[in-house]
Amino acid sequence: MGPDAQVPTPRGVQSLHFPDAELLPGLVNCHTHLELTHLGGQNAEPEFAPWIRRVRELKENTPHPQFLESAATGLRQCWRAGVTCIADTGSTGAVMEALHDLGGRGIVYQEVFGPDPAKCAASMQELDAAVLQLRRLATAQLLVGVSPHAPYTVSAPLYKAVAEYARRERLPVAVHLAESKEETQFVRDGAGPFAEALRLRGIIVEARHLSPVQYVVKQGVIGRGTLCIHCVQVDQDDVQALAERGATIAHCPRSNAVHRHGRASLKVFHEEGIPVGLGTDSVVSVGELDLWAEAAASGFTGDDAVRMLTIEGARALGWESEIGSLTRGKAADLAVIAVGPTGRQAVLTAIAGRIVHRAGSPQAR
Ligand SMILES: [Zn+2]
Numbered sequence: 001m002g003p004d005a006q007v008p009t010p011r012g013v014q015s016l017h018f019p020d021a022e023l024l025p026g027l028v029n030c031h032t033h034l035e036l037t038h039l040g041g042q043n044a045e046p047e048f049a050p051w052i053r054r055v056r057e058l059k060e061n062t063p064h065p066q067f068l069e070s071a072a073t074g075l076r077q078c079w080r081a082g083v084t085c086i087a088d089t090g091s092t093g094a095v096m097e098a099l100h101d102l103g104g105r106g107i108v109y110q111e112v113f114g115p116d117p118a119k120c121a122a123s124m125q126e127l128d129a130a131v132l133q134l135r136r137l138a139t140a141q142l143l144v145g146v147s148p149h150a151p152y153t154v155s156a157p158l159y160k161a162v163a164e165y166a167r168r169e170r171l172p173v174a175v176h177l178a179e180s181k182e183e184t185q186f187v188r189d190g191a192g193p194f195a196e197a198l199r200l201r202g203i204i205v206e207a208r209h210l211s212p213v214q215y216v217v218k219q220g221v222i223g224r225g226t227l228c229i230h231c232v233q234v235d236q237d238d239v240q241a242l243a244e245r246g247a248t249i250a251h252c253p254r255s256n257a258v259h260r261h262g263r264a265s266l267k268v269f270h271e272e273g274i275p276v277g278l279g280t281d282s283v284v285s286v287g288e289l290d291l292w293a294e295a296a297a298s299g300f301t302g303d304d305a306v307r308m309l310t311i312e313g314a315r316a317l318g319w320e321s322e323i324g325s326l327t328r329g330k331a332a333d334l335a336v337i338a339v340g341p342t343g344r345q346a347v348l349t350a351i352a353g354r355i356v357h358r359a360g361s362p363q364a365r
Contacts, residue, residue, distance in 0.1 A: 001328050018336045021347050025325050026084025026333035028313025030250035031229050031279025034074030035067045035090040040283035048180045048259050049193035071098035079357035082335030082346035089147045100137040105351050109147035109174040116203045117155040124161050145172035151212050152186050152194035159219035178212045179230035180261050187212045213238035222247050225318045232256050232264045243272035248316040253297040255281035277316030
Protein backbone atom coordinates (compact mmCIF):
# COMPACT_ATOMS: atom_id res chain seq x y z
CA MET A 1 0.00 0.00 0.00
CA GLY A 2 1.35 3.40 -0.89
CA PRO A 3 2.80 5.60 -3.60
CA ASP A 4 4.10 3.65 -6.60
CA ALA A 5 7.76 4.48 -5.97
CA GLN A 6 7.58 3.08 -2.43
CA VAL A 7 5.74 -0.15 -3.09
CA PRO A 8 8.02 -3.03 -4.03
CA THR A 9 7.10 -5.20 -7.01
CA PRO A 10 8.39 -8.67 -6.19
CA ARG A 11 9.58 -10.78 -9.08
CA GLY A 12 6.76 -12.61 -10.82
CA VAL A 13 4.10 -10.24 -9.59
CA GLN A 14 1.94 -8.62 -12.22
CA SER A 15 2.21 -4.83 -12.45
CA LEU A 16 -0.80 -2.94 -13.81
CA HIS A 17 -0.89 0.77 -14.60
CA PHE A 18 -3.97 2.98 -14.92
CA PRO A 19 -2.75 6.53 -15.54
CA ASP A 20 -6.24 7.93 -16.22
CA ALA A 21 -8.13 6.32 -13.36
CA GLU A 22 -8.48 6.41 -9.61
CA LEU A 23 -7.89 3.54 -7.22
CA LEU A 24 -10.67 3.30 -4.64
CA PRO A 25 -11.74 0.82 -2.03
CA GLY A 26 -14.43 -1.39 -3.57
CA LEU A 27 -17.89 0.11 -3.20
CA VAL A 28 -20.44 -1.38 -0.82
CA ASN A 29 -24.10 -1.63 -1.85
CA CYS A 30 -26.09 -2.01 1.37
CA HIS A 31 -29.36 -3.06 -0.23
CA THR A 32 -29.97 -5.09 -3.39
CA HIS A 33 -32.38 -7.72 -4.70
CA LEU A 34 -30.22 -9.13 -7.50
CA GLU A 35 -32.50 -12.12 -8.15
CA LEU A 36 -34.97 -9.58 -9.61
CA THR A 37 -32.53 -8.22 -12.22
CA HIS A 38 -34.68 -9.55 -15.10
CA LEU A 39 -37.69 -7.56 -13.84
CA GLY A 40 -36.26 -4.10 -14.49
CA GLY A 41 -38.92 -1.93 -16.16
CA GLN A 42 -41.59 -4.63 -15.67
CA ASN A 43 -43.67 -3.02 -12.95
CA ALA A 44 -45.30 0.32 -13.71
CA GLU A 45 -47.76 0.13 -10.79
CA PRO A 46 -47.76 3.62 -9.22
CA GLU A 47 -49.22 2.74 -5.79
CA PHE A 48 -46.94 0.91 -3.37
CA ALA A 49 -49.20 -1.88 -2.06
CA PRO A 50 -50.25 -3.03 -5.57
CA TRP A 51 -46.63 -2.59 -6.69
CA ILE A 52 -45.47 -5.05 -4.02
CA ARG A 53 -48.25 -7.46 -5.03
CA ARG A 54 -47.18 -7.19 -8.66
CA VAL A 55 -43.57 -8.00 -7.74
CA ARG A 56 -44.82 -11.14 -6.01
CA GLU A 57 -46.80 -12.17 -9.11
CA LEU A 58 -43.82 -11.52 -11.37
CA LYS A 59 -41.66 -13.65 -9.08
CA GLU A 60 -44.22 -16.45 -9.03
CA ASN A 61 -44.12 -16.50 -12.83
CA THR A 62 -40.33 -16.73 -12.95
CA PRO A 63 -38.76 -20.16 -13.47
CA HIS A 64 -35.84 -20.87 -11.11
CA PRO A 65 -33.08 -20.86 -13.77
CA GLN A 66 -34.08 -17.28 -14.59
CA PHE A 67 -33.35 -16.21 -11.01
CA LEU A 68 -29.89 -17.75 -11.28
CA GLU A 69 -29.24 -15.90 -14.52
CA SER A 70 -30.57 -12.67 -13.02
CA ALA A 71 -28.34 -12.99 -9.98
CA ALA A 72 -25.22 -13.61 -12.06
CA THR A 73 -26.07 -10.76 -14.44
CA GLY A 74 -26.76 -8.42 -11.54
CA LEU A 75 -23.54 -9.37 -9.80
CA ARG A 76 -21.44 -8.72 -12.91
CA GLN A 77 -23.15 -5.34 -13.28
CA CYS A 78 -22.15 -4.53 -9.70
CA TRP A 79 -18.55 -5.44 -10.41
CA ARG A 80 -18.52 -3.36 -13.60
CA ALA A 81 -19.53 -0.40 -11.42
CA GLY A 82 -16.77 -1.10 -8.89
CA VAL A 83 -19.08 -2.58 -6.26
CA THR A 84 -17.27 -5.36 -4.40
CA CYS A 85 -19.68 -6.07 -1.57
CA ILE A 86 -23.46 -6.40 -1.56
CA ALA A 87 -26.04 -6.90 1.14
CA ASP A 88 -28.75 -8.74 -0.73
CA THR A 89 -32.19 -9.81 0.37
CA GLY A 90 -34.00 -12.49 -1.58
CA SER A 91 -35.99 -15.67 -1.30
CA THR A 92 -34.64 -17.97 -4.01
CA GLY A 93 -31.03 -18.55 -2.94
CA ALA A 94 -29.91 -17.51 -6.43
CA VAL A 95 -27.70 -14.64 -5.26
CA MET A 96 -25.87 -16.93 -2.83
CA GLU A 97 -25.15 -19.31 -5.69
CA ALA A 98 -23.95 -16.51 -7.94
CA LEU A 99 -21.68 -15.03 -5.27
CA HIS A 100 -20.31 -18.48 -4.52
CA ASP A 101 -19.82 -19.59 -8.13
CA LEU A 102 -18.37 -16.30 -9.39
CA GLY A 103 -16.38 -15.50 -6.25
CA GLY A 104 -18.03 -12.41 -4.79
CA ARG A 105 -18.34 -10.86 -1.38
CA GLY A 106 -21.60 -10.21 0.36
CA ILE A 107 -24.25 -10.99 2.90
CA VAL A 108 -27.26 -12.89 1.61
CA TYR A 109 -30.29 -12.40 3.82
CA GLN A 110 -32.84 -15.15 3.26
CA GLU A 111 -36.29 -13.59 3.18
CA VAL A 112 -39.12 -15.09 5.16
CA PHE A 113 -42.79 -14.22 4.70
CA GLY A 114 -45.94 -15.12 6.59
CA PRO A 115 -48.57 -12.56 7.57
CA ASP A 116 -50.86 -15.25 9.00
CA PRO A 117 -49.91 -16.04 12.63
CA ALA A 118 -51.34 -19.54 12.17
CA LYS A 119 -48.65 -20.32 9.57
CA CYS A 120 -45.67 -19.22 11.66
CA ALA A 121 -44.31 -22.73 12.19
CA ALA A 122 -44.48 -23.52 8.48
CA SER A 123 -42.63 -20.31 7.60
CA MET A 124 -39.93 -21.14 10.16
CA GLN A 125 -39.51 -24.62 8.76
CA GLU A 126 -39.09 -23.22 5.28
CA LEU A 127 -36.60 -20.63 6.54
CA ASP A 128 -34.53 -23.20 8.40
CA ALA A 129 -34.37 -25.45 5.33
CA ALA A 130 -33.31 -22.53 3.12
CA VAL A 131 -30.65 -21.35 5.58
CA LEU A 132 -29.26 -24.88 5.80
CA GLN A 133 -28.83 -24.90 2.01
CA LEU A 134 -27.26 -21.44 1.89
CA ARG A 135 -24.86 -22.19 4.72
CA ARG A 136 -23.20 -24.91 2.65
CA LEU A 137 -21.90 -22.14 0.40
CA ALA A 138 -20.92 -19.70 3.14
CA THR A 139 -17.31 -18.58 3.54
CA ALA A 140 -15.49 -15.78 5.35
CA GLN A 141 -16.43 -13.41 2.51
CA LEU A 142 -19.91 -14.79 1.89
CA LEU A 143 -22.24 -14.66 4.86
CA VAL A 144 -25.78 -15.90 5.37
CA GLY A 145 -28.38 -13.86 7.20
CA VAL A 146 -32.14 -13.78 7.57
CA SER A 147 -34.72 -11.16 6.67
CA PRO A 148 -38.25 -11.16 8.00
CA HIS A 149 -39.51 -9.16 5.06
CA ALA A 150 -41.73 -6.32 6.35
CA PRO A 151 -44.47 -5.60 8.93
CA TYR A 152 -47.27 -6.23 6.41
CA THR A 153 -45.87 -9.63 5.29
CA VAL A 154 -44.67 -10.98 8.65
CA SER A 155 -46.91 -11.75 11.64
CA ALA A 156 -45.90 -10.80 15.18
CA PRO A 157 -45.21 -14.43 16.20
CA LEU A 158 -43.10 -14.92 13.07
CA TYR A 159 -41.01 -11.81 13.86
CA LYS A 160 -40.41 -13.19 17.36
CA ALA A 161 -39.54 -16.65 16.06
CA VAL A 162 -37.11 -15.30 13.44
CA ALA A 163 -35.44 -13.03 15.99
CA GLU A 164 -34.97 -15.96 18.36
CA TYR A 165 -33.69 -18.16 15.52
CA ALA A 166 -31.21 -15.53 14.37
CA ARG A 167 -29.83 -15.14 17.88
CA ARG A 168 -29.52 -18.88 18.36
CA GLU A 169 -27.91 -19.44 14.97
CA ARG A 170 -25.82 -16.25 15.12
CA LEU A 171 -27.19 -14.96 11.84
CA PRO A 172 -27.22 -11.30 10.83
CA VAL A 173 -30.68 -9.80 10.33
CA ALA A 174 -32.03 -7.30 7.80
CA VAL A 175 -35.54 -5.85 7.77
CA HIS A 176 -37.46 -3.55 5.45
CA LEU A 177 -38.70 -1.01 7.97
CA ALA A 178 -40.69 2.23 8.07
CA GLU A 179 -40.63 2.49 4.30
CA SER A 180 -44.12 3.66 3.26
CA LYS A 181 -46.92 5.67 4.84
CA GLU A 182 -49.16 2.69 4.09
CA GLU A 183 -46.94 0.57 6.35
CA THR A 184 -47.38 3.04 9.22
CA GLN A 185 -51.12 3.05 8.65
CA PHE A 186 -51.12 -0.75 8.70
CA VAL A 187 -49.12 -1.10 11.93
CA ARG A 188 -50.52 1.82 13.89
CA ASP A 189 -54.17 1.74 12.83
CA GLY A 190 -54.64 -1.71 11.31
CA ALA A 191 -55.96 0.11 8.25
CA GLY A 192 -55.06 1.01 4.68
CA PRO A 193 -54.33 -1.08 1.58
CA PHE A 194 -52.07 -3.64 3.29
CA ALA A 195 -54.71 -4.29 5.98
CA GLU A 196 -57.49 -4.58 3.40
CA ALA A 197 -55.52 -7.09 1.34
CA LEU A 198 -54.82 -9.30 4.37
CA ARG A 199 -58.44 -9.16 5.55
CA LEU A 200 -59.52 -10.32 2.11
CA ARG A 201 -57.33 -13.38 2.72
CA GLY A 202 -59.11 -13.98 6.04
CA ILE A 203 -56.16 -12.82 8.16
CA ILE A 204 -56.96 -10.84 11.31
CA VAL A 205 -55.25 -7.45 11.40
CA GLU A 206 -54.81 -5.55 14.67
CA ALA A 207 -54.11 -1.89 15.26
CA ARG A 208 -50.85 -1.85 17.24
CA HIS A 209 -50.94 1.83 18.21
CA LEU A 210 -47.18 1.90 17.65
CA SER A 211 -44.89 3.19 14.94
CA PRO A 212 -43.42 0.46 12.71
CA VAL A 213 -40.03 0.86 14.44
CA GLN A 214 -41.55 0.60 17.94
CA TYR A 215 -43.58 -2.40 16.84
CA VAL A 216 -40.62 -4.31 15.39
CA VAL A 217 -38.48 -3.40 18.42
CA LYS A 218 -41.22 -4.86 20.61
CA GLN A 219 -41.00 -8.17 18.72
CA GLY A 220 -37.32 -8.36 19.67
CA VAL A 221 -36.08 -8.08 16.11
CA ILE A 222 -33.77 -5.08 16.47
CA GLY A 223 -30.40 -5.88 17.98
CA ARG A 224 -26.75 -5.02 17.46
CA GLY A 225 -26.02 -4.84 13.75
CA THR A 226 -29.60 -5.34 12.56
CA LEU A 227 -29.71 -3.73 9.12
CA CYS A 228 -32.83 -1.58 8.88
CA ILE A 229 -33.66 -0.86 5.26
CA HIS A 230 -35.28 2.52 4.41
CA CYS A 231 -36.40 4.02 7.77
CA VAL A 232 -38.17 6.91 6.05
CA GLN A 233 -41.30 7.05 8.26
CA VAL A 234 -39.54 7.60 11.58
CA ASP A 235 -39.56 10.22 14.33
CA GLN A 236 -36.84 11.16 16.82
CA ASP A 237 -37.96 8.47 19.31
CA ASP A 238 -37.78 5.80 16.62
CA VAL A 239 -34.27 6.81 15.62
CA GLN A 240 -33.19 6.85 19.26
CA ALA A 241 -34.64 3.37 19.77
CA LEU A 242 -32.66 2.11 16.78
CA ALA A 243 -29.48 3.81 18.00
CA GLU A 244 -29.82 2.39 21.53
CA ARG A 245 -30.07 -1.13 20.18
CA GLY A 246 -27.08 -0.78 17.86
CA ALA A 247 -29.05 -1.05 14.63
CA THR A 248 -27.64 0.19 11.32
CA ILE A 249 -29.45 1.67 8.33
CA ALA A 250 -29.47 1.06 4.57
CA HIS A 251 -30.55 4.33 3.01
CA CYS A 252 -32.09 4.03 -0.48
CA PRO A 253 -33.07 7.58 -1.51
CA ARG A 254 -33.83 6.92 -5.18
CA SER A 255 -36.12 3.99 -4.46
CA ASN A 256 -37.87 6.08 -1.80
CA ALA A 257 -38.35 8.89 -4.33
CA VAL A 258 -39.72 6.61 -7.06
CA HIS A 259 -42.30 5.16 -4.67
CA ARG A 260 -43.05 8.63 -3.24
CA HIS A 261 -42.28 7.51 0.33
CA GLY A 262 -40.49 10.75 1.14
CA ARG A 263 -36.94 11.29 2.33
CA ALA A 264 -35.16 9.62 5.24
CA SER A 265 -33.64 12.02 7.77
CA LEU A 266 -29.95 11.23 7.31
CA LYS A 267 -28.97 14.12 9.53
CA VAL A 268 -30.89 12.64 12.46
CA PHE A 269 -29.39 9.20 11.86
CA HIS A 270 -25.91 10.70 11.95
CA GLU A 271 -26.66 12.79 15.03
CA GLU A 272 -27.71 9.61 16.84
CA GLY A 273 -24.49 7.91 15.71
CA ILE A 274 -26.19 5.22 13.64
CA PRO A 275 -23.97 3.73 10.91
CA VAL A 276 -25.66 4.43 7.57
CA GLY A 277 -24.75 2.89 4.24
CA LEU A 278 -26.29 3.54 0.85
CA GLY A 279 -28.28 0.98 -1.09
CA THR A 280 -29.85 0.96 -4.51
CA ASP A 281 -32.77 -1.39 -3.83
CA SER A 282 -33.83 -3.37 -6.90
CA VAL A 283 -33.91 -2.57 -10.62
CA VAL A 284 -37.70 -2.99 -10.38
CA SER A 285 -37.75 0.23 -8.34
CA VAL A 286 -34.85 2.28 -9.67
CA GLY A 287 -33.93 0.94 -13.08
CA GLU A 288 -30.15 0.65 -13.35
CA LEU A 289 -28.31 0.20 -10.04
CA ASP A 290 -26.12 3.28 -9.55
CA LEU A 291 -24.58 3.93 -6.14
CA TRP A 292 -23.06 7.24 -7.25
CA ALA A 293 -26.58 8.44 -8.04
CA GLU A 294 -27.67 7.34 -4.55
CA ALA A 295 -24.82 9.35 -3.05
CA ALA A 296 -25.77 12.39 -5.15
CA ALA A 297 -29.44 11.99 -4.17
CA SER A 298 -28.31 12.03 -0.52
CA GLY A 299 -26.39 15.26 -1.05
CA PHE A 300 -22.89 13.75 -1.00
CA THR A 301 -20.22 14.75 -3.48
CA GLY A 302 -16.48 14.17 -3.87
CA ASP A 303 -14.69 12.50 -0.98
CA ASP A 304 -17.88 12.46 1.11
CA ALA A 305 -19.59 10.36 -1.55
CA VAL A 306 -16.62 7.99 -1.67
CA ARG A 307 -16.64 7.67 2.11
CA MET A 308 -20.39 6.93 2.19
CA LEU A 309 -20.05 4.30 -0.55
CA THR A 310 -17.05 2.58 1.00
CA ILE A 311 -16.18 2.73 4.71
CA GLU A 312 -19.62 3.88 5.87
CA GLY A 313 -21.25 1.08 3.89
CA ALA A 314 -18.80 -1.39 5.41
CA ARG A 315 -19.62 -0.07 8.88
CA ALA A 316 -23.36 -0.47 8.28
CA LEU A 317 -22.70 -4.14 7.49
CA GLY A 318 -20.33 -4.63 10.42
CA TRP A 319 -17.50 -5.32 8.01
CA GLU A 320 -15.38 -2.22 8.63
CA SER A 321 -12.37 -4.09 9.98
CA GLU A 322 -12.03 -6.09 6.75
CA ILE A 323 -13.12 -3.81 3.92
CA GLY A 324 -14.12 -0.23 3.11
CA SER A 325 -10.72 1.44 2.97
CA LEU A 326 -7.32 0.98 1.38
CA THR A 327 -5.56 -0.04 4.55
CA ARG A 328 -2.81 -2.54 5.21
CA GLY A 329 -4.27 -5.62 6.78
CA LYS A 330 -7.68 -5.29 5.16
CA ALA A 331 -8.83 -7.46 2.27
CA ALA A 332 -7.79 -6.17 -1.17
CA ASP A 333 -11.29 -5.21 -2.32
CA LEU A 334 -10.44 -2.60 -4.92
CA ALA A 335 -11.97 -0.69 -7.78
CA VAL A 336 -10.05 1.23 -10.42
CA ILE A 337 -12.55 3.84 -11.51
CA ALA A 338 -12.44 5.89 -14.68
CA VAL A 339 -14.86 8.62 -15.65
CA GLY A 340 -16.12 7.96 -19.17
CA PRO A 341 -18.93 9.28 -21.37
CA THR A 342 -21.47 7.07 -19.56
CA GLY A 343 -20.36 8.07 -16.05
CA ARG A 344 -18.03 6.28 -13.67
CA GLN A 345 -17.09 2.77 -14.67
CA ALA A 346 -14.66 0.34 -13.13
CA VAL A 347 -11.67 -0.44 -15.34
CA LEU A 348 -10.76 -3.18 -12.91
CA THR A 349 -12.44 -4.65 -9.85
CA ALA A 350 -10.82 -7.02 -7.38
CA ILE A 351 -12.24 -8.88 -4.40
CA ALA A 352 -9.79 -10.15 -1.79
CA GLY A 353 -7.05 -9.59 -4.35
CA ARG A 354 -8.71 -11.60 -7.11
CA ILE A 355 -9.66 -9.73 -10.28
CA VAL A 356 -13.39 -10.22 -10.87
CA HIS A 357 -13.83 -7.61 -13.60
CA ARG A 358 -11.59 -6.01 -16.18
CA ALA A 359 -12.84 -3.62 -18.81
CA GLY A 360 -12.87 -5.32 -22.18
CA SER A 361 -12.97 -8.83 -20.73
CA PRO A 362 -16.50 -9.42 -19.44
CA GLN A 363 -15.73 -13.05 -18.59
CA ALA A 364 -12.80 -12.17 -16.30
CA ARG A 365 -12.61 -14.63 -13.43
ZN1 LIG B 1 -35.82 -3.78 -0.75
